Amino acid sequence: MEFDLKTYLEEKKAIVETALENYLAQEGGVYQEILEAMRYTLFAGGKRLRPILCLTACKVVGGEEEIALPIACALEMIHTYSLIHDDLPAMDNDDFRRGKPTSHKVFGEAMAILAGDALLTQAFYLLSHPSLLEKISADRLLKVINIIASAAGYKGMITGQVMDLKATGQKINMETLENMHRHKTGALIIASVKSGAIIGGGSFSEIKALSEYAHQIGLAFQIVDDILDVEGNSKEMGKMVGSDEAKQKSTYVSLLGLEKAKMAAENCIKKAIEALKNFDKKADPLRALAYYIKERKK
Amino acid sequence: MEFDLKTYLEEKKAIVETALENYLAQEGGVYQEILEAMRYTLFAGGKRLRPILCLTACKVVGGEEEIALPIACALEMIHTYSLIHDDLPAMDNDDFRRGKPTSHKVFGEAMAILAGDALLTQAFYLLSHPSLLEKISADRLLKVINIIASAAGYKGMITGQVMDLKATGQKINMETLENMHRHKTGALIIASVKSGAIIGGGSFSEIKALSEYAHQIGLAFQIVDDILDVEGNSKEMGKMVGSDEAKQKSTYVSLLGLEKAKMAAENCIKKAIEALKNFDKKADPLRALAYYIKERKK
Numbered sequence: 068m069e070f071d072l073k074t075y076l077e078e079k080k081a082i083v084e085t086a087l088e089n090y091l092a093q094e095g096g097v098y099q100e101i102l103e104a105m106r107y108t109l110f111a112g113g114k115r116l117r118p119i120l121c122l123t124a125c126k127v128v129g130g131e132e133e134i135a136l137p138i139a140c141a142l143e144m145i146h147t148y149s150l151i152h153d154d155l156p157a158m159d160n161d162d163f164r165r166g167k168p169t170s171h172k173v174f175g176e177a178m179a180i181l182a183g184d185a186l187l188t189q190a191f192y193l194l195s196h197p198s199l200l201e202k203i204s205a206d207r208l209l210k211v212i213n214i215i216a217s218a219a220g221y222k223g224m225i226t227g228q229v230m231d232l233k234a235t236g237q238k239i240n241m242e243t244l245e246n247m248h249r250h251k252t253g254a255l256i257i258a259s260v261k262s263g264a265i266i267g268g269g270s271f272s273e274i275k276a277l278s279e280y281a282h283q284i285g286l287a288f289q290i291v292d293d294i295l296d297v298e299g300n301s302k303e304m305g306k307m308v309g310s311d312e313a314k315q316k317s318t319y320v321s322l323l324g325l326e327k328a329k330m331a332a333e334n335c336i337k338k339a340i341e342a343l344k345n346f347d348k349k350a351d352p353l354r355a356l357a358y359y360i361k362e363r364k365k
Numbered sequence: 366m367e368f369d370l371k372t373y374l375e376e377k378k379a380i381v382e383t384a385l386e387n388y389l390a391q392e393g394g395v396y397q398e399i400l401e402a403m404r405y406t407l408f409a410g411g412k413r414l415r416p417i418l419c420l421t422a423c424k425v426v427g428g429e430e431e432i433a434l435p436i437a438c439a440l441e442m443i444h445t446y447s448l449i450h451d452d453l454p455a456m457d458n459d460d461f462r463r464g465k466p467t468s469h470k471v472f473g474e475a476m477a478i479l480a481g482d483a484l485l486t487q488a489f490y491l492l493s494h495p496s497l498l499e500k501i502s503a504d505r506l507l508k509v510i511n512i513i514a515s516a517a518g519y520k521g522m523i524t525g526q527v528m529d530l531k532a533t534g535q536k537i538n539m540e541t542l543e544n545m546h547r548h549k550t551g552a553l554i555i556a557s558v559k560s561g562a563i564i565g566g567g568s569f570s571e572i573k574a575l576s577e578y579a580h581q582i583g584l585a586f587q588i589v590d591d592i593l594d595v596e597g598n599s600k601e602m603g604k605m606v607g608s609d610e611a612k613q614k615s616t617y618v619s620l621l622g623l624e625k626a627k628m629a630a631e632n633c634i635k636k637a638i639e640a641l642k643n644f645d646k647k648a649d650p651l652r653a654l655a656y657y658i659k660e661r662k663k
Contacts, residue, residue, distance in 0.1 A: 097524055097544065097548075101523060101524055101527050102519065152478055152482060155475075155478065157473070157478060158478070177530055178527070180453065180455060180456070181523050181527060183482075184446075184481075184482075185518060185523045187482065187486065188485065188514055188517050188518040188523070189514075189518050189519065191489045191514040192515055195507050195514060197507070197508070197511065200504070200507070205503035205504045205506075205507050208503075209495070209503050210493075210495070212492075212493035212510065213490060213494060213495065216486055216489040216490035220487050220490050221396060221399045221403065221486070221487065222396065225482055225483045226395055226396055226399055229399050250395075
C-alpha cells in the first residue's frame with residue numbers, strides 16, 4: 068500500500084482545526100473568559116482522531132467530506148470536554164495533558180468544570196444548527212445527534228469513566244478492563260465513524276462494517292496506550308511514562324504482560340482490516356490508520 | 366380569576382415526575398452507580414417550574430401537552446445538572462439543596478461531576494430520540510434542540526455561572542446583576558416556554574409574547590429569591606437564610622434595598638401579565654403562576 072497517511076492526517080487535521088476556529092472564535096466582552104478556557108484545551112494540539120475518522124467514513128461510503136465537517140468538530144468538542152473533566156483533581160488529578168498544563172491548572176477548577184460543560188453543550192448546539200439543514204436532512208441529523216448523545220452519555224463514555232475511577236488501585240479482570248474501555252473510549256470512536264457514514268448516506272451493511280472497524284481500532288489504540296505507558300518516551304508522549312503503574316491502574320500490560328499485549332493489539336488491527344474487505348481504495352486511509360495505530364510512538 | 370394553581374401545579378408535577386421516572390429508570394449492573402447519582406438530585410423534590418412552563422406553553426398555543434412531555438423532561442435534566450455542578454466545592458460549595466445533602470456530599474465530587482455531565486447528555490439523547498418523530502416533525506425538533514443548547518451553553522447558563530463566580534465578594538452594579546441573571550436562569554426559563562410553544566405550533570408573535578412573559582417571571586423569580594434569602598424561613602426554604610450575605614453576593618436587595626426590590630418584582634409581574642394580553646383563558650395557568658412567584662414563601 069502506497070498511501071501517504073502522514074500527509075493525509077496533516078491535511079485533515081488542518082481542515083478540522085480551521086473549522087473549529089470558525090465554530091468557536093474568540094470573542095471579547097462577557098463571553099471572553101469561558102471561550103478562552105474552552106479554546107485552550109480544544110487547541111492544545113490533539114491528533115483529531117475522531118473528527119478525521121468521521122470525515123473519512125463519510126467519504127468512504129461516497130459522501131462529500133465537507134458535509135460531515137460540523138459533525139466532526141462536534142465530536143472533537145465532546146472528546147475535549149471529557150479530557151478536561153477527566154483531568155480534574157476529583158478525577159484523575161492530572162497536571163499535564165499533551166505536554167501542557169491541564170485546564171484546571173491554568174484556569175482553576177471552577178472554570179475547568181464550566182469549560183467542559185460548555186464544550187459538551189456547544190457540540191449539541193453545533194449538531195442542531197439550522198445551517199446544517201442546507202446539506203443534511205433533518206431526519207439524518209437527528210439520528211446522528213442521538214447516536215452521539217448515546218455514546219457520550221451514561222451508557223457510553225461516562226460509565227467508562229465511572230468504571231475507570233472504581234478500578235484505580237484495584238486488580239480487575241480482562242472482561243472488566245475491556246468493558247471499561249468499550250465505554251470510555253470505544254463508544255465515541257464508533258459513534259465518530261458511524262455518524263460520518265450516516266451523513267455520507269452509507270448502507271446498513273456499510274455502517275455495520277465501519278463500526279466493527281472502529282471497535283477494533285479503538286481497542287488497539289487503548290492497548291497501545293498501555294504499552295506506551297511502559298515503553299514510551301516522556302517527551303514524545305507529552306506526559307509522564309509509568310503513570311499507570313504509579314496510579315496502580317490495571318492495564319492490558321499488567322494483565323497480559325508486554326508480549327501478549329502486543330499480540331492482542333496486532334490481532335485487533337487484523338480484524339479492523341478484515342472489516343474493511345468490501346470497501347475499495349477509498350478506505351485506504353482507514354487501513355493505513357489501523358497500521359499506524361499499532362506503530363505509533365505517542 | 367378563579368384558577369386553582371395549587372392543584373394545577375401538583376397535577377403537572379406528577380405528570381413530569383412519572384415521565385422522568387420512565388425516561389431514567391434505575392438499572393442494575395454497570396449503570397447502577399451513575400443512575401443512582403443522576404436520580405438522586407433529579408428526584409430530590411424540585412418545583413418542576415421549567416417543565417411545567419414548557420407543557421403549559423405548548424397547550425396555550427393550541428398544542429397537545431403530552432407531545433411536549435419529553436422536551437419538558439429534558440429541560441428538567443439540564444436544570445438539575447446545573448444545580449449539581451453549581452453546588453460543587455469548586456463552585457458555590459453548598460452542602461444542602463432542597464433540604465437534602467448535595468450530590469457531592471452523598472456521592473463524592475467525581476461522581477457529582479459525572480452525574481451532572483450524564484444528565485446534560487441524557488437531555489440531548491432524549492430530545493433526539495427517534496420515538497419523538499411519531500408526533501413531532503424533525504425540523505421542529507431540531508429547532509428546539511438548538512434553542513435549548515443555546516440557552517444551556519456558553520451564551521446562556523454557563524456564562525451566567527461564570528459571572529456569578531466572579532461577582533462573589535465583589536460589589537457589582539444593577540446592569541451586571543441583571544445580565545448575570547439573564548444568562549444564569551433567564552435563558553433556560555425562556556427556552557422552556559419557547560420550546561413548548563414551538564412544539565405546540567405557536568405563531569411567531571405568540572412565541573415572542575410568551576418569551577417576554579418568561580423573561581419577566583424569570584427576573585421576578587430571582588428578585589423574590591433574593592428577598593426570601595433575607596426574609597425567608599430556613600425550614601421552608603430548605604437552605605440557610607442569609608447565605609447570600611454570608612457569601613458577600615450582590616443581590617437585588619443589597620443593591621436596591623428591600624422595599625425597592627419588592628417593587629421591582631411587582632413590576633416584572635405586571636409586565637408578564639401584560640405580555641399575555643392576547644391569549645385567552647388557556648393562559649390562566651401562566652397568569653396564576655406569575656402571581657404565585659411574587660407571593661411564594663420558598
